[in-house]
Amino acid sequence: KKEENVKLSRFISKILRHQPEIIGIEIERMGAWADVNALMEGINTKGKFHIDRPLLEKIVAADSKGRYSFNSDGTKIRANQGHSIDVVIEMEHRTPPEYLYHGTAWRFMGSIVAKGLLPGSRQFVHLSPDYATAVTVGFRHSKPEKPVVLKIHAGQMAAEGFDFMISDNGVWQIAHVPPQ
Ligand code: HQG
Numbered sequence: 003k004k005e006e007n008v009k010l011s012r013f014i015s016k017i018l019r020h021q022p023e024i025i026g027i028e029i030e031r032m033g034a035w036a037d038v039n040a041l042m043e044g045i046n047t048k049g050k051f052h053i054d055r056p057l058l059e060k061i062v063a064a065d066s067k068g069r070y071s072f073n074s075d076g077t078k079i080r081a082n083q084g085h086s087i088d089v090v091i092e093m094e095h096r097t098p099p100e101y102l103y104h105g106t107a108w109r110f111m112g113s114i115v116a117k118g119l120l121p122g123s124r125q126f127v128h129l130s131p132d133y134a135t136a137v138t139v140g141f142r143h144s145k146p147e148k149p150v151v152l153k154i155h156a157g158q159m160a161a162e163g164f165d166f167m168i169s170d171n172g173v174w175q176i177a178h179v180p181p182q
Contacts (some may be wrong), residue, residue, distance in 0.1 A: 015069060017044070020086045025044030025045055033073075033080065034090070036079055038079050041079060069081055069082060069083075071170060082169045082171040083171065085124065098160055099156060101155065103133050104128070104140075105136035105139035105141070105150070111150060114152075121178070125175075127179055128173050136151045
């Protein structure tokens with residue numbers, strides 16, 4: 003049951019961040035909101051999962067990274083970060099801690115050393131506030147090899163004028179981290 007909910011949560015992430023069209027729904031550009039009823043109907047029509055309001059609320063509340071938010075009246079839902087589709091989410095521009103971390107795989111390091119960290123298909127480069135989170139993120143790309151964790155001198159970058167943002171669920175975001 004729990005594993006089934008993890009799969010469903012991944013499916014919801016995919017819809018809300020990358021491919022709403024796979025269940026025939028739209029995401030509002032401003033705020034990245036999806037209509038909750040349309041999301042549930044789309045998921046149920048697609049057939050692989052069954053979802054209702056209590057289950058959706060449970061998944062949102064139980065999410066370890068706070069990936070999703072409802073709007074104030076609960077009619078809309080969004081992923082708080084990680085989109086590849088063109089959406090605009092207001093994020094707080096904030097001075098970062100002295101160091102932030104980025105977990106990745108060795109096979110990307112040649113390119114990272116040459117070009118710095120680039121957002122790839124997502125809107126921003128994601129940086130973790132702590133080493134342990136970066137290890138987990140890096141493992142997603144490196145398994146079964148050990149990941150690489152880059153320690154980013156964020157404080158110095160901020161002092162040089164780089165613009166750091168933090169999502170509602172605490173993931174640091176930046177347009178680019180140069181190689182140096
Ligand atoms: C790499 C998870 C070659 C980058 C996490 C990463 C995160 C480069 C991959 C969120 C590069 C992109 C995002 C360059 C960066 N050349 N490769 N110049 N610059 N890369 O999945 O940061 O669990 O789009 O190192 O918590 O791994 O999904 O980004 O390996 O916040 O909620 O290109 O995903 O959140 O991969 O992960 P991704 P990410 P969720």
